[in-house]
Amino acid sequence: xxxxxxxxxxxxTQSLMLFLYGLYxxxxxxxxETAQSFHKKDSMNIILKEDSEILESxxxxxxxxxxxxSSRKEISMMLVGFxxxxxxxxxxxxxxxxxxxxxxxxxEKHAEILDDVSALINV
Amino acid sequence: xxxxxxxxxxxxxxxxxxxxxxxxxxTISQLLHASFHSNKATSTTCFDFLAGxxxxxxxxxxxxQASKLAAASENxxxxxxxxxxxxDRTGRGHHNSDGINSIKHLVGKLVDIYYNRERVLKTHANxxxxxxxxxxxxxxxxxxxxxxTQAREMSENIKAILLLKQSSSSxxxxxxxxxxxxxxxKGFVRYLAGLYQFRAQFFKRSANELFKSENDSIGTIMSxxxxxxxxxxxxLISLADTGMSERLTxxxxxxSSASETARGISGKYFPPMLEGMVNSAISAKGSKSVxxxxxxxxxxxxxxxxxxxxxxxxxxxxQELAKTGAQDRMTTRVRARDDVSNxxxxxxxxxxxxxxxxxxxxxxxxxxxxxxxxxxxxxxxKVVEYQGMFKLRFSFCYFISSVFLxxxxxxCC
Numbered sequence: 001x002x003x004x005x006x007x008x009x010x011x012x013t014q015s016l017m018l019f020l021y022g023l024y025x026x027x028x029x030x031x032x033e034t035a036q037s038f039h040k041k042d043s044m045n046i047i048l049k050e051d052s053e054i055l056e057s058x059x060x061x062x063x064x065x066x067x068x069x070s071s072r073k074e075i076s077m078m079l080v081g082f083x084x085x086x087x088x089x090x091x092x093x094x095x096x097x098x099x100x101x102x103x104x105x106x107x108e109k110h111a112e113i114l115d116d117v118s119a120l121i122n123v
Numbered sequence: 124x125x126x127x128x129x130x131x132x133x134x135x136x137x138x139x140x141x142x143x144x145x146x147x148x149x150t151i152s153q154l155l156h157a158s159f160h161s162n163k164a165t166s167t168t169c170f171d172f173l174a175g176x177x178x179x180x181x182x183x184x185x186x187x188q189a190s191k192l193a194a195a196s197e198n199x200x201x202x203x204x205x206x207x208x209x210x211d212r213t214g215r216g217h218h219n220s221d222g223i224n225s226i227k228h229l230v231g232k233l234v235d236i237y238y239n240r241e242r243v244l245k246t247h248a249n250x251x252x253x254x255x256x257x258x259x260x261x262x263x264x265x266x267x268x269x270x271x272t273q274a275r276e277m278s279e280n281i282k283a284i285l286l287l288k289q290s291s292s293s294x295x296x297x298x299x300x301x302x303x304x305x306x307x308x309k310g311f312v313r314y315l316a317g318l319y320q321f322r323a324q325f326f327k328r329s330a331n332e333l334f335k336s337e338n339d340s341i342g343t344i345m346s347x348x349x350x351x352x353x354x355x356x357x358x359l360i361s362l363a364d365t366g367m368s369e370r371l372t373x374x375x376x377x378x379s380s381a382s383e384t385a386r387g388i389s390g391k392y393f394p395p396m397l398e399g400m401v402n403s404a405i406s407a408k409g410s411k412s413v414x415x416x417x418x419x420x421x422x423x424x425x426x427x428x429x430x431x432x433x434x435x436x437x438x439x440x441x442q443e444l445a446k447t448g449a450q451d452r453m454t455t456r457v458r459a460r461d462d463v464s465n466x467x468x469x470x471x472x473x474x475x476x477x478x479x480x481x482x483x484x485x486x487x488x489x490x491x492x493x494x495x496x497x498x499x500x501x502x503x504x505k506v507v508e509y510q511g512m513f514k515l516r517f518s519f520c521y522f523i524s525s526v527f528l529x530x531x532x533x534x535c536c
């Protein structure tokens with residue numbers, strides 16, 4: 001019975017997407033809580049807050065699409081988009097952080113890392 | 124630590140239960156894998172394939188149930204915090220009807236979960252009894268009956284609590300029966316812990332029965348499964364007492380060094396006692412095994428083994444299968460069903476790459492420049508590492524259950 005159910009790829013991919021949704025939410029919450037431990041004007045507060053917001057909205061997208069996506073390619077494309085979106089967000093943070101050269105350096109590098117990771121997922 | 128009181132406690136409880144369910148699935152699948160391979164290596168006893176199939180299906184079911192509970196939990200969390208977006212960025216609407224906003228909803232979910240487990244276990248118990256695997260069949264049948272009883276009991280119990288609540292609250296101000304307070308919820312958490320403990324005792328008794336009838340492999344799994352449930356029960360009691368869940372991730376917990384974090388996560392999601400036993404069973408099998416509970420830094424090795432060996436599992440298929448040509452069919456189907464496992468593995472790899480790159484950047488960053496930047500990025504790095512490992516476990520869990528389901532189906536059906 002379950003074997004037949006499990007063989008339907010839709011069910012498995014849905015589970016995977018819900019699992020990823022949980023992880024994205026968890027990451028967003030962890031970043032949000034960590035951001036609160038820094039001063040409001042601290043660069044790290046800005047970075048973490050921004051990243052947690054984008055992760056939260058991506059988690060919502062994962063959830064809303066969990067029942068409609070059935071192929072691994074579709075999921076991968078979605079995740080690639082997510083990584084690229086985060087990379088763009090990090091680059092856009094440079095303006096806000098311009099007074100903190102170390103933070104600018106880190107967000108630039110982080111954006112590059114996210115681009116590299118998106119290339120790894122995109123097969 | 125994640126804390127909760129009153130209405131905040133419910134999401135914490137649901138997240139804890141979800142995490143425990145993933146823990147259960149991981150533990151059973153890894154024990155199955157270890158048991159399967161250690162028996163093949165020593166050839167002293169014949170691994171019970173039918174029982175293995177039953178437990179594999181249970182693993183797959185628990186994974187699905189945990190994923191769905193996680194989704195429902197997040198829905199309710201959004202609802203409580205009033206942070207829920209009605210529409211996402213693409214303009215699609217969300218339906219929040221499946222969230223868990225009260226004890227009643229949670230109990231409804233748990234009752235469904237238990238009934239579904241009962242159905243799966245009962246089917247397999249009957250199959251085992253038909254094939255004259257009396258001892259294991261009886262144990263699975265009793266497990267099914269236990270789930271059924273606990274589901275019914277929980278359902279009845281919550282009805283009584285809510286009726287009581289309704290009568291007291293409606294007499295005051297007509298509050299809906301689904302409204303609950305921290306005291307009621309804590310009482311329910313303790314009750315749930317009691318159910319876990321009862322189940323653990325049953326598993327231990329069953330294990331003894333199985334050892335007596337020389338079903339050592341399944342007996343060991345049942346015994347360790349029981350030990351895991353005792354741990355889970357303890358966590359729930361602690362949650363009821365303190366309102367805090369040690370299990371759930373908190374950045375402040377992650378402030379320790381990377382190695383401590385690795386050990387902490389390992390301990391959190393897979394008790395060290397089980398880990399030791401599984402690892403020793405695996406090492407008995409030799410170099411062909413897939414690594415169990417890999418340390419965070421050894422992802423590359425694990426991926427390599429998985430990529431190169433998972434689909435070349437032909438060597439591990441019983442020889443009779445090879446003779447009948449069923450092996451090819453099995454391999455094809457394992458490939459087909461293993462897509463999700465591979466995908467999760469790839470994502471885990473991506474996390475690992477991200478963590479490696481972040482680690483490198485952190486090394487470049489001069490700590491004198493900005494201490495808070497370094498601290499913040501260290502936490503980000505640990506979250507990424509932890510999630511990568513969790514994805515790896517998910518992928519491993521799916522992989523193992525698929526190998527069992529397919530190979531056993533070919534052999535027995």
